[in-house]
Amino acid sequence: MVRIIRTVGLAIVLSLVSAFPARATEAPRTDDDALAKRIDSVMSEVYKPGEPGAAIIVRKDGKTIFRKGYGTADLELGVPVEPDMVFRLGSITKQFTAVAVLMLAARGKLSLEDPITKYLPNVPTGGKAITVENLLTHTSGIKSYTNMAEWLPLWRKDMTPGEIIALSKDKPLEFEPGTRWNYNNTGYVILGALIEKLSGETYEDFVKAHIFDPLGMKHSHYGSVEPVIPRRVPGYQKGPDGFVNAPYLSMTQPYAAGSLVASVNDMAVWNDAVFSGKLVGKEWLDRAFTPYRLADGESTGYGYGWFIGNDRGHRSIEHGGGINGFTSYEMTFPEDGLFICILTNSAAEGRGPEPRAVKIADAVLGRAEPERKPVALAAADMDALTGVYENADKQARYLTRDGDKLFSQRAGSPKNEIFAASPTEFFFADNPARIRVVKDAGGRVTGLRLEARIGPAEIYRRTEKPMPAPRKAISLAPGIIERYVGEYELAPGFTITVFNEGGRLVSLVPGRMKVELFAESATKFFVTDVDAEIEFVADASGRVTGLVLRQGGETITGKRIQ
DSSP: OHHHHHHHHOOOOOOOGGGSOOOTTSOOOOSOHHHHHHHHHHHHTTSOTTSBOEEEEEEETTEEEEEEEESEEETTTTEEOOTTOBEEOGGGHHHHHHHHHHHHHHTTSOOTTSBGGGTOTTSOOTTSOOBHHHHHTTOSOOOOGGGOGGGGGGTTSOOOHHHHHHTTTTSOOSSOTTSOOOOOHHHHHHHHHHHHHHHSSOHHHHHIIIIIHHHTOTTOEEOOSSSOOTTBOOOEEEETTEEEEOOOOOTTTTHHHHOEEEOHHHHHHHHHHHHTTSSSOHHHHHHHTSOOBOTTSOBOSBOSSSEEEEETTEEEEEEEEEETTEEEEEEEEGGGTEEEEEEESEEOTTOOHHHHHHHHHHHHHTOOOOOOOOOOOOHHHHHTTOEEEEOTTOOEEEEEEETTEEEEEETTSOEEEEEEEETTEEEESSOOOEEEEEEOTTSOEEEEEEEOSSSOOEEEEEOOOOOOOOOOOOOOOHHHHHHTOEEEEEETTEEEEEEEETTEEEEEOTTSOEEEEEESSSSEEEOSSSSEEEEEEEOTTSOEEEEEEEETTEEEEEEEOO
């Protein structure tokens, strides 16, 4: 649940409109009716009328071949999504920040190899030399503020970039700069402050004056809450009884890491401008689109503000965004002349745009989905893989066997069945990630490589630690269960709802599925497929006043609000 809370915050994982007149009633434009039907099928399967929706644009070889809105832009007014509507981009903002930094570098205002303290002396570097490039590539080692439990109560507070950066000042570096990759929103807040320092303009003014206005991006803005932004849509997430308005987040906080808003039409204009070299020259783009390599030579799969992938021989340059009430995804296949952008106004499990974008890319490129034919393994071969593995952060991943099935589970996350493509390679049923087994010269299993579709591989070392003992549930009287039913606020506008469902105590985190809670004592409950527990807190009179959530080594308290 802690991981869920983090991603709801930020992961916070944010065309010339006259050239693309569009309304929901306009038929998608494409030279291939079968392709249009395929794209429409992929989108309409998830984004339905009466529910939060999405806008999509697909361009091939410089031409828009598909553009359409799906679902509802405003649930209270019943307004359908149209392609020129404005959505929060979330972390797609980072590519605008990266290009802004490169524009300053091209003008001789900075060097990417310079330590950031040359320009911003008060950045918390732990005494290490953290370069501008380290910030662009998420290899600085600075702790990201969106991964701090103390950040959760601050969502509604307007904060300056300096105040956000200061949240990391007393935190030790997570690793030596350049030695590891860890997605980092604080790094991009620092880059925003760098842009302001060297340009003499606010980040908002710089992006508007040097990117939005020159390119004619009239539906792109810094997403402050106060201004009236025409065509801007509200965001939603799942609640106990359907969709609810997303919790408020001061847009001063995502800043250069996630505060921009745009339409899919404008994102097409942006993409054309970037790849044609209108903003920075080829020598800078080559650096931005080259995956950064760590000190040990391992590729991060990330350049400057974009993930760089190679999927079945097709190079992709892409990024997603997730911010309260919104998810987004855009991807470019430069050698194939393909650009796809999907912007949505919901943040809920199973509604993310990335899987849709990948399916649509496959359809446009004429690619079959990757073959997923499992092979059978002997019980002894599976047993040789089971055990406890740890990554560099000491986070555990468990491989377990149940009969003829093998499961992978990261501590704090649900258990997932994995299937053997070979004795040393495994895949998931509905996830493109692969697990590759690492063996020593004697054939002994020494580790795992978890390789996602994009981004760096996550490397796990095998340990001799025992598997966690299974927890045993006890039965509680209905009256005790009923005491805990209510709503608990973990951060302003962010709650866990606990309710009695047929004698079972069930919790719901916004945007996620219901999770049953099992009693270990009269006050302490656990989740069977996630390494998490909830302990309820009562006052002297016995009235339940709050809860304590523990997961992944972190503790978050929540007060009961109803």
